[in-house]
Amino acid sequence: MAGRPNAKSRSAEAAAGKQMKASTGAVTNSKTKGFTDHNKKWLKPKAPVASPVEPREKLMDDSDTDDGVMDDEFDGQGGDALSAGSSEEEPAVRTVSEAKGISGGLNDGEHVSMRGELWSDEDESFEGDEAGEGDEDEEASEDEDDEDEEDDGSDDSDELLDVEKKARHIDVDRVTREAEAKAEQRAMQTHLKGLPEGEEEGDEPSRPSLLPAADAADADQGPQDLNTVLRRMKELARVLESFQQLREEGRSRAEYMDQLKKDIREYYGYNGFMVDTLLGMFTVAEALELIEANEGRRPITLRTNTLKTRRRELAAALIARGVNLDPIGKWSKVGLVVYESNVPVGATPEYMAGHYMLQGASSFLPVMSLAPQEGEQVVDMAAAPGGKTTYIAALMRNTGMLFANEVNPQRLKSVQGNLQRMGVTNAVVSCYDGRELPKALGAHTVDRALLDAPCSGTGVISKDPTVKANKSQQEIWKCAHLQKQLLLAAIDLVDAGSKTGGYVVYSTCSIMVEENENVVNYALRKRHVKVVPTGLEFGREGFAKYREFRFHPSLTQSRRFYPHVHNLDGFFVCKLKKVANGRKEQAGGEDDVPSDMEGTEDAVAAEEGAPTKAAASKTGRADGRKQGKRKAPGADAAAEDAPLKKQKKESRILRAVKRELAEERGKTQTGMASATAAADAAGGLNAPSSPAAQDVQQPHSLAAAPANGLPTGSTKQAKAELAREARSASTTADGDAMQGSVTPSAGAKLKKKKRAKNAPAPEREEEQPVIKQKKQGKHGEQKSKKAKGPGPTTGKLLEGAIAMLAARAPQHARR
Numbered sequence: 001m002a003g004r005p006n007a008k009s010r011s012a013e014a015a016a017g018k019q020m021k022a023s024t025g026a027v028t029n030s031k032t033k034g035f036t037d038h039n040k041k042w043l044k045p046k047a048p049v050a051s052p053v054e055p056r057e058k059l060m061d062d063s064d065t066d067d068g069v070m071d072d073e074f075d076g077q078g079g080d081a082l083s084a085g086s087s088e089e090e091p092a093v094r095t096v097s098e099a100k101g102i103s104g105g106l107n108d109g110e111h112v113s114m115r116g117e118l119w120s121d122e123d124e125s126f127e128g129d130e131a132g133e134g135d136e137d138e139e140a141s142e143d144e145d146d147e148d149e150e151d152d153g154s155d156d157s158d159e160l161l162d163v164e165k166k167a168r169h170i171d172v173d174r175v176t177r178e179a180e181a182k183a184e185q186r187a188m189q190t191h192l193k194g195l196p197e198g199e200e201e202g203d204e205p206s207r208p209s210l211l212p213a214a215d216a217a218d219a220d221q222g223p224q225d226l227n228t229v230l231r232r233m234k235e236l237a238r239v240l241e242s243f244q245q246l247r248e249e250g251r252s253r254a255e256y257m258d259q260l261k262k263d264i265r266e267y268y269g270y271n272g273f274m275v276d277t278l279l280g281m282f283t284v285a286e287a288l289e290l291i292e293a294n295e296g297r298r299p300i301t302l303r304t305n306t307l308k309t310r311r312r313e314l315a316a317a318l319i320a321r322g323v324n325l326d327p328i329g330k331w332s333k334v335g336l337v338v339y340e341s342n343v344p345v346g347a348t349p350e351y352m353a354g355h356y357m358l359q360g361a362s363s364f365l366p367v368m369s370l371a372p373q374e375g376e377q378v379v380d381m382a383a384a385p386g387g388k389t390t391y392i393a394a395l396m397r398n399t400g401m402l403f404a405n406e407v408n409p410q411r412l413k414s415v416q417g418n419l420q421r422m423g424v425t426n427a428v429v430s431c432y433d434g435r436e437l438p439k440a441l442g443a444h445t446v447d448r449a450l451l452d453a454p455c456s457g458t459g460v461i462s463k464d465p466t467v468k469a470n471k472s473q474q475e476i477w478k479c480a481h482l483q484k485q486l487l488l489a490a491i492d493l494v495d496a497g498s499k500t501g502g503y504v505v506y507s508t509c510s511i512m513v514e515e516n517e518n519v520v521n522y523a524l525r526k527r528h529v530k531v532v533p534t535g536l537e538f539g540r541e542g543f544a545k546y547r548e549f550r551f552h553p554s555l556t557q558s559r560r561f562y563p564h565v566h567n568l569d570g571f572f573v574c575k576l577k578k579v580a581n582g583r584k585e586q587a588g589g590e591d592d593v594p595s596d597m598e599g600t601e602d603a604v605a606a607e608e609g610a611p612t613k614a615a616a617s618k619t620g621r622a623d624g625r626k627q628g629k630r631k632a633p634g635a636d637a638a639a640e641d642a643p644l645k646k647q648k649k650e651s652r653i654l655r656a657v658k659r660e661l662a663e664e665r666g667k668t669q670t671g672m673a674s675a676t677a678a679a680d681a682a683g684g685l686n687a688p689s690s691p692a693a694q695d696v697q698q699p700h701s702l703a704a705a706p707a708n709g710l711p712t713g714s715t716k717q718a719k720a721e722l723a724r725e726a727r728s729a730s731t732t733a734d735g736d737a738m739q740g741s742v743t744p745s746a747g748a749k750l751k752k753k754k755r756a757k758n759a760p761a762p763e764r765e766e767e768q769p770v771i772k773q774k775k776q777g778k779h780g781e782q783k784s785k786k787a788k789g790p791g792p793t794t795g796k797l798l799e800g801a802i803a804m805l806a807a808r809a810p811q812h813a814r815r
């Protein structure tokens with residue numbers, strides 16, 4: 001199967017995983033309570049043990065679920081994430097075996113620095129570039145020993161809870177291993193005797209057939225003993241891997257595959273679509289590994305907030321409270337993995353004080369790849385609950401300007417809470433549909449954009465097991481539609497001429513190709529961007545080939561992360577560099593990029609009764625090339641001329657505003673003058689149409705947002721608008737006052753700042769101004785095409801941002 005990792009690369013990953021078993025540095029005395037610092041305990045993913053006596057319902061009854069795909073972070077609201085006894089969140093105390101393993105499975109040729117200790121000061125420098133250098137693998141032999149130690153099945157009895165001991169005793173893996181060992185022994189003997197494998201001399205094959213009788217293949221097999229199903233799955237996988245040697249005579253590969261799929265559905269509770277997808281992406285053996293890994297939990301990890309502390313200091317403080325932890329691995333200078341804890345790690349004084357964020361390790365990756373620089377303008381398009389936003393702010397050292405956008409007002413509260421707790425002062429929070437951001441903020445206005453897109457959540461099944469039973473191909477396509485629109489908007493926001501940046505990072509917690517490579521491939525056809533290396537030290541290559549589909553070859557530079565390989569949530573990260581502003585001319589410009597998977601998409605849209613490409617082309621929205629109707633060269637470009645001119649004009653104004661802001665900062669004034677000037681300048685802007693919103697066919701479930709913003713004219717009008725918008729922002733959609741961090745109005749805020757100016761506030765938690773879009777539906781669609789109140793006005797976001805940042809100017813000095 002095209003694009004599947006081969007055995008060689010998998011063993012290279014395993015070897016690299018060993019390499020990642022880093023040296024055993026310690027903060028202080030290694031006997032100090034709370035240290036293990038034996039990375040061997042957790043650097044390798046470990047398949048969970050499925051107890052054969054537990055009914056499958058029990059295995060699947062994971063009350064510890066997240067609220068779906070959007071929550072790949074802990075919300076951290078009220079600080080009670082992980083608090084003891086919370087059934088909704090992670091348990092406060094995890095056992096060592098649960099916490100085992102965040103791997104650095106690497107690709108061929110990738111190296112991991114093993115120099116120095118994980119705790120070295122150098123690790124904790126406040127630098128954006130976290131990539132380690134060097135390639136020593138001096139611990140390889142020791143690591144091999146470690147591996148042996150792990151594989152020898154010995155119990156770390158002291159460290160296991162009773163329940164785990166019991167689980168070990170009834171370990172179905174052991175039973176299966178014994179069966180496999182016997183089978184192998186038999187195969188060896190028959191091989192030595194020159195008999196075909198599976199047959200012993202003079203004997204009938206001793207094992208019963210794995211398949212139902214050929215004439216009963218479709219018959220309902222009825223409820224089955226789960227032990228039998230599990231054993232059969234493993235046997236089926238073995239036969240399928242060496243089909244010619246091990247198959248029963250007269251039985252086809254398809255029959256074996258069908259039986260395997262039935263068994264996976266039966267045993268693990270996946271639906272047919274999900275099983276087909278996984279078996280299409282991976283070899284049988286690897287698909288089973290992934291499925292098994294999805295049954296386990298990923299380790300609890302946290303990220304040090306370098307705006308407030310250092311990892312070493314944080315670790316010492318937590319250890320003193322009885323938290324058993326280690327550095328996450330050489331690839332991150334700020335991460336810690338928590339093995340076990342005597343206290344709820346979501347409610348420690350350090351947590352409350354914002355010294356760390358409880359955050360899945362995979363969430364570090366897109367931000368590391370984005371590598372935001374100090375002083376830049378950066379946008380996080382889908383920010384809630386803010387795990388990545390706060391990391392971006394930390395890497396920017398609270399300088400520059402960070403736009404944290406989230407379409408869901410309820411989820412926005414968690415962003416605000418986390419920004420405050422973590423002491424972020426360079427962020428402006430907004431509540432727009434991300435597709436509208438190029439209008440709200442202005443096209444080509446930021447240096448970098450992160451789109452951590454809403455997705456199907458197929459990478460985080462361990463957090464939300466409903467995904468394995470509920471996701472359908474149609475839902476995946478719906479996600480892909482929205483993701484394409486959002487990605488184009490992200491690209492449109494970024495300025496190709498940025499001196500320091502010009503980058504977009506696209507990430508999802510989905511492993512579906514439709515939502516990942518396919519979405520990026522689409523963007524490559526529509527915009528002047530190229531895929532560049534993520535800068536991440538590990539991860540599997542993205543697909544350039546998948547089934548019958550082909551993507552741009554550069555997509556191999558994207559990175560995929562898997563629970564069974566890296567012990568991380570399933571994740572995709574791709575970094576794009578913008579090479580020119582504007583769209584690609586549709587005739588010609590796209591020719592070097594293969595078509596994406598839209599053919600299938602059309603079929604799905606048709607099935608759903610949604611407008612297909614063919615239908616949409618009648619309204620002039622679809623890509624003519626796809627329909628075989630090439631547009632006249634330059635036609636699209638001409639159509640785009642007008643908004644581009646507006647954008648140019650706008651960026652001139654924006655530059656003027658920025659200059660003014662810089663001067664204001666220099667003067668360290670309270671910002672009233674700057675805010676006024678900003679409002680004046682921004683008030684004169686017209687809303688450019690959002691190229692992204694026009695670009696992609698609207699899925700029927702996600703109605704297009706009205707494209708036009710308010711006409712803005714005089715300065716007076718603009719000021720009135722700003723005040724109105726700020727007032728409306730102080731209430732949520734359902735009318736409740738939002739907690740704490742909403743700007744009552746720009747003017748009032750500035751007055752408040754003036755009052756507070758002389759008050760000493762060493763660790764002042766800044767309020768985050770919120771700028772809201774029109775009322776939205778569940779998925780970000782706007783409720784009505786007719787705006788009921790003032791709609792987004794170009795530059796509104798910018799106005800609020802400037803007002804806030806001008807007021808804070810003195811704090812933006814480097815700490």
Ligand SMILES: C[S@@+](CC[C@H](N)C(=O)[O-])C[C@H]1O[C@@H](n2cnc3c(N)ncnc32)[C@H](O)[C@@H]1O
Pocket residue numbers: 069070071072073363381382383384385386387388389405406407408411432433434435452453454455779780
């Ligand atoms: C994967 S989560 C983001 C997680 C976040 N980046 C973090 O690290 O904490 C995706 C977010 O996108 C939001 N979202 C969904 N549709 C959106 C849209 N059209 N525009 C902006 N955000 C959207 C969801 O509400 C959800 O909070």
